[in-house]
Amino acid sequence: MIFGHLPAGYITSKLLFKKFEARTSFYKAFMFWGMLGAIAPDVDLFYYYMIDVYKHSHHTYLTHFPFFWLTLLLLSVLWLLLSKNRDQNPAFAFIFAINGLIHMFLDTFTGNIFWLAPFLNTPFSFVSLDLEYNSWGLNYFTHWAFLLELFIILWAVFLRFRKS
Numbered sequence: 001m002i003f004g005h006l007p008a009g010y011i012t013s014k015l016l017f018k019k020f021e022a023r024t025s026f027y028k029a030f031m032f033w034g035m036l037g038a039i040a041p042d043v044d045l046f047y048y049y050m051i052d053v054y055k056h057s058h059h060t061y062l063t064h065f066p067f068f069w070l071t072l073l074l075l076s077v078l079w080l081l082l083s084k085n086r087d088q089n090p091a092f093a094f095i096f097a098i099n100g101l102i103h104m105f106l107d108t109f110t111g112n113i114f115w116l117a118p119f120l121n122t123p124f125s126f127v128s129l130d131l132e133y134n135s136w137g138l139n140y141f142t143h144w145a146f147l148l149e150l151f152i153i154l155w156a157v158f159l160r161f162r163k164s
């Protein structure tokens with residue numbers, strides 16, 4: 001997934017903010033950490049282009065292992081449980097990690113994700129990755145998974161402008 005990650009991070013963070021209001025009244029910081037987590041896995045694209053030079057799919061890097069994000073999420077939950085109610089940092093860690101994990105889930109709609117890595121190197125995708133057209137753009141924009149991406153974007157826009 002390309003365009004849906006940031007709006008997905010916006011949606012999750014906005015919907016979960018109420019749950020953490022007692023810890024942090026700092027809405028913008030909470031949203032910042034959430035949206036950063038939503039796109040953080042793709043920082044590996046820099047490594048892919050600059051150092052690995054297209055040798056391996058960036059989905060084979062640690063930053064795209066669901067196990068990595070699940071570990072961060074569990075650690076953040078542990079931190080939440082052990083910390084005082086007034087401490088806002090564990091809330092930021094939690095929203096960052098959960099959005100990273102959602103990124104893994106969303107990427108599974110548009111490509112292969114190694115859900116059991118590093119234990120088993122089996123790629124998995126919700127969609128068949130047979131390409132119908134020769135052009136990457138046509139394949140991407142005509143795939144039904146792109147509707148999911150559009151839906152996420154529209155949902156985020158709706159939440160942003162909804163009168164509450």
Ligand SMILES: [Zn+2]
Pocket residue numbers: 001041042064103107
């Ligand atoms: Zn990704």
